[in-house]
Amino acid sequence: MGAPLLEVENLKVHFETEDGLVKAVDGISYTVDRGQTLGIVGESGSGKSVSSLTVMGLTRSRNARISGTVRFNGKDLLGASEEDMRSIRGNDIAMIFQDPLSSLHPFYKVGAQIAEGVRAHRDVSKAQAWDRAVEMLSLVGIPEPRKRADAYPHEFSGGMRQRAMIAMALANDPKLLIADEPTTALDVTVQAQILELIERLQSEFDTAVVVITHDLGVVAEMADEISVMYAGRIVEKADTDTIFAAPEHPYTWGLLSSIPRLDASRDEELVPIPGRPPSLINLPGGCSFHPRCPYVREAHKKVDPKLEPVAGNPGHQSACLLDSSVRRKLWSELRTGVKPDEARADVMAAEEKAV
Amino acid sequence: MAAYIARRLLWVVFLLFTITCITFVIFSVLPSGDPAVARAGRSPSPQLVEVIRVQLGLDKSKPEQFINYIGDILPFVGGNGIYLGFSYQNNTDVLPEILERLPVTIFLATGAVILWLSIGIPLGVLSAVKTGSALDRIAMGIALLFISAPVYFFGLVALYLFDDQIGIWPILPGNSAYGEADSLLGKAEALIMPWCVLAAAFAAIYARFLRGNLIDTLQEDYIRTARAKGLSERRVIFRHGVRAAITPIVTLLGLDIGILLGGAILTETVFNIPGIGRYAFNAITVSDLPVIQGTVLFGAFFIVMMSLIVDILYAFIDPRVRY
Ligand SMILES: Nc1ncnc2c1ncn2[C@@H]1O[C@H](COP(=O)(O)OP(=O)(O)OP(=O)(O)O)[C@@H](O)[C@H]1O
Ligand code: SF4
Ligand SMILES: [Mg+2]
Numbered sequence: 001m002g003a004p005l006l007e008v009e010n011l012k013v014h015f016e017t018e019d020g021l022v023k024a025v026d027g028i029s030y031t032v033d034r035g036q037t038l039g040i041v042g043e044s045g046s047g048k049s050v051s052s053l054t055v056m057g058l059t060r061s062r063n064a065r066i067s068g069t070v071r072f073n074g075k076d077l078l079g080a081s082e083e084d085m086r087s088i089r090g091n092d093i094a095m096i097f098q099d100p101l102s103s104l105h106p107f108y109k110v111g112a113q114i115a116e117g118v119r120a121h122r123d124v125s126k127a128q129a130w131d132r133a134v135e136m137l138s139l140v141g142i143p144e145p146r147k148r149a150d151a152y153p154h155e156f157s158g159g160m161r162q163r164a165m166i167a168m169a170l171a172n173d174p175k176l177l178i179a180d181e182p183t184t185a186l187d188v189t190v191q192a193q194i195l196e197l198i199e200r201l202q203s204e205f206d207t208a209v210v211v212i213t214h215d216l217g218v219v220a221e222m223a224d225e226i227s228v229m230y231a232g233r234i235v236e237k238a239d240t241d242t243i244f245a246a247p248e249h250p251y252t253w254g255l256l257s258s259i260p261r262l263d264a265s266r267d268e269e270l271v272p273i274p275g276r277p278p279s280l281i282n283l284p285g286g287c288s289f290h291p292r293c294p295y296v297r298e299a300h301k302k303v304d305p306k307l308e309p310v311a312g313n314p315g316h317q318s319a320c321l322l323d324s325s326v327r328r329k330l331w332s333e334l335r336t337g338v339k340p341d342e343a344r345a346d347v348m349a350a351e352e353k354a355v
Numbered sequence: 356m357a358a359y360i361a362r363r364l365l366w367v368v369f370l371l372f373t374i375t376c377i378t379f380v381i382f383s384v385l386p387s388g389d390p391a392v393a394r395a396g397r398s399p400s401p402q403l404v405e406v407i408r409v410q411l412g413l414d415k416s417k418p419e420q421f422i423n424y425i426g427d428i429l430p431f432v433g434g435n436g437i438y439l440g441f442s443y444q445n446n447t448d449v450l451p452e453i454l455e456r457l458p459v460t461i462f463l464a465t466g467a468v469i470l471w472l473s474i475g476i477p478l479g480v481l482s483a484v485k486t487g488s489a490l491d492r493i494a495m496g497i498a499l500l501f502i503s504a505p506v507y508f509f510g511l512v513a514l515y516l517f518d519d520q521i522g523i524w525p526i527l528p529g530n531s532a533y534g535e536a537d538s539l540l541g542k543a544e545a546l547i548m549p550w551c552v553l554a555a556a557f558a559a560i561y562a563r564f565l566r567g568n569l570i571d572t573l574q575e576d577y578i579r580t581a582r583a584k585g586l587s588e589r590r591v592i593f594r595h596g597v598r599a600a601i602t603p604i605v606t607l608l609g610l611d612i613g614i615l616l617g618g619a620i621l622t623e624t625v626f627n628i629p630g631i632g633r634y635a636f637n638a639i640t641v642s643d644l645p646v647i648q649g650t651v652l653f654g655a656f657f658i659v660m661m662s663l664i665v666d667i668l669y670a671f672i673d674p675r676v677r678y
């Protein structure tokens with residue numbers, strides 16, 4: 001198989017601000033193989049967008065301090081010239097965004113915006129680029145594509161706009177598509193259609209996809225692997241089945257209990273994670289999740305947990321100081337519907353007496 | 356679209372009517388000099404004044420006077436074309452006098468508009484793209500100076516510095532040169548200083564306005580999309596950024612042109628340019644009410660028409676605007 005398509009290693013993006021250093025992304029590593037789908041999940045402000053924009057070379061604030069490595073097809077992107085990055089963007093790596101209305105230029109026809117992206121990378125005539133735009137619009141399921149290419153973004157519905165964005169992103173047949181909250185701004189009924197579309201085109205084009213979302217439900221179906229981000233770091237990563245069946249981080253448990261589950265009875269409550277994401281300037285000492293974690297112990301306020309493989313499954317990594325056996329016991333209680341406090345009492349009481 | 360234009364035209368008619376009413380109230384109802392006395396010349400007999408009052412229709416009731424006034428202005432009513440009144444000071448009809456001066460005012464305005472756009476727009480774009488740079492700070496500092504200082508002050512400073520009669524560096528034709536020039540080129544030369552003085556404040560306003568707009572626009576999501584497509588930075592800034600940021604300038608420009616066509620009073624007066632503005636200014640100094648009234652109406656007409664044109668143009672520039 002060779003080297004992965006995208007390799008992100010110890011990527012840090014810090015912003016110098018008047019209030020202090022904002023550690024938006026603080027040393028994350030992940031890889032994406034050809035044709036594979038990675039889900040990056042985390043609450044608002046956890047650094048998902050900043051990290052993927054940085055991969056594209058689009059973190060442009062003058063106050064940004066970027067370090068680490070990003071390799072695409074073996075080529076270093078962080079050190080690449082602006083000209084090299086320009087030829088990669090929209091060509092090898094494409095991106096779609098949360099709000100398709102504000103992401104499309106209000107003054108240009110949809111077809112023209114797609115064609116423009118084609119002509120930025122291909123030496124084709126305007127007419128050929130336009131034809132390609134129409135072809136792409138038809139491919140993403142827009143009816144009467146030749147007519148719609150001639151319309152402006154505000155004349156499209158939300159779902160159709162996101163389809164148009166996808167058409168634009170895939171027009172140059174990129175190897176990697178980064179989808180930053182592609183369905184968050186859309187109606188629930190449209191969300192599933194858009195996700196299906198991305199999945200279908202992905203297998204058709206053999207594109208690798210990074211899906212960014214705050215909603216584990218979005219990536220449940222489509223992702224091969226999931227990385228869970230909290231406060232600029234990855235706190236757990238595993239293949240999708242493992243994340244859903246045997247998660248080993250309290251934050252992931254919180255995320256899981258805040259998504260609607262088809263198998264759950266209707267009156268089962270959705271429990272949002274209590275508390276708020278921490279300030280990225282003054283991160284809590286030790287484990288940065290500790291102020292919100294029901295299972296915190298005194299030591300966790302001082303020791304910073306590393307992302308380490310979980311016993312028995314080298315592909316599964318978690319950054320939690322609890323012993324793997326304790327985590328598994330906690331999860332096996334939680335998954336049966338036991339509340340975190342009770343689970344804590346059941347599993348951890350004995351140990352705590354010992355401490 | 357046609358329906359929209361028709362609606363807008365009706366609105367224009369209504370606006371002009373309202374403005375006409377207001378000028379009538381200001382000049383004919385509120386107490387001011389008696390036009391009949393002004394007409395009658397020096398130390399007139401009461402009989403003469405009375406005869407003139409009847410001639411001018413001033414013996415009629417105010418509503419009747421108003422109807423006559425409207426009838427005078429409307430082109431197809433009363434059989435007198437468009438009639439904006441009569442200047443007793445100059446013994447001339449007002450409208451022909453205004454029309455005679457219109458080309459001068461248009462010449463002055465056109466040159467200034469071209470000048471301020473060709474300075475203000477590039478400066479605004481550059482400052483926005485290089486926000487915080489030395490260039491940005493210097494340009495915006497000077498712009499602030501030009502905006503704050505009154506035009507007549509700049510006019511006088513310019514004359515003091517460059518007037519070929521009295522200037523420290525006598526290099527440009529200055530005060531009154533326009534009236535004295537007999538060739539088009541000479542007239543253009545005479546306008547160099549007025550153009551610059553008039554354009555300075557506008558260039559500054561436009562540069563600052565565009566800078567602010569463009570800085571905001573460059574934060575837009577669609578700019579991020581443009582970059583994500585792999586477009587060159589030039590294309591991102593001009594095709595995507597400036598294209599959107601410059602649109603509101605059309606509104607600004609339309610109104611400014613409308614105002615200037617009604618006469619650039621200060622500039623025309625400082626440089627003694629025989630345009631509508633100086634005509635109005637002179638009328639003000641000698642309380643020549645019909646002229647003041649006529650130039651006010653004339654200016655209002657341009658402003659209203661320009662705002663109509665701007666609204667129609669907008670439909671072509673911004674596809675989101677639909678009627
Ligand atoms: N230019 C900047 N200067 C300072 N802080 C920044 C800058 N850009 C982003 N940040 C901060 O970085 C943090 C991470 O932002 P990011 O947009 O990556 O979050 P996210 O995980 O994508 O969240 P969301 O779900 O809201 O999109 C935020 O707290 C944000 O305020
Ligand atoms: S290290 Fe402690 S505080 Fe952090 S997630 Fe694990 S249990 Fe919670
Ligand atoms: Mg985001």
